Amino acid sequence: MWKEWKIVPSGRFVALTFDDGFADNYEEAFPLVQKCGAKMTIFLAPENSAVRALSANQIQTMQQSGLVEFGSHTLSHSNLTSLDDSAAQHEIRASMDAAARLTGHACRCFAYPFGRFEEKHMQMVRESSMRSARKSESVPGRKLTRWLFRASV
Numbered sequence: 001m002w003k004e005w006k007i008v009p010s011g012r013f014v015a016l017t018f019d020d021g022f023a024d025n026y027e028e029a030f031p032l033v034q035k036c037g038a039k040m041t042i043f044l045a046p047e048n049s050a051v052r053a054l055s056a057n058q059i060q061t062m063q064q065s066g067l068v069e070f071g072s073h074t075l076s077h078s079n080l081t082s083l084d085d086s087a088a089q090h091e092i093r094a095s096m097d098a099a100a101r102l103t104g105h106a107c108r109c110f111a112y113p114f115g116r117f118e119e120k121h122m123q124m125v126r127e128s129s130m131r132s133a134r135k136s137e138s139v140p141g142r143k144l145t146r147w148l149f150r151a152s153v
Ligand SMILES: [Zn+2]
Pocket: 019, 020, 073, 077, 113, 114
């Protein structure tokens, strides 16, 4: 997964991230984030039928709060290393496009399902993100090169 961050040189911070786009992100986590004034990032896999997913309205409500950023987690929650390049490219690009459509903002972050990826997938994500930024409102020229390795809880 990667994301652009403002690094606080001597500070400590926690990033709250949620994968898969479960509806309970809205029902349970979002009220807590609102209460605490924290921010969180949710990675959507819009064609993953195995989960009770966030609705478009829930996504838009959270987006408009300014407390939630949405990223992509492929279309169908696929292990990219098990796909050929064309299918992997589609999973990445189409999911970033879908996230941008749902939120009205460029999709700037991506989480690899199962944490599985190869170098070529990183390049596909970079290209798709820049493409998403060009197609959306975006902040021109923002670089998307930060990486975050996460701990599951
Ligand atoms: Zn996942």
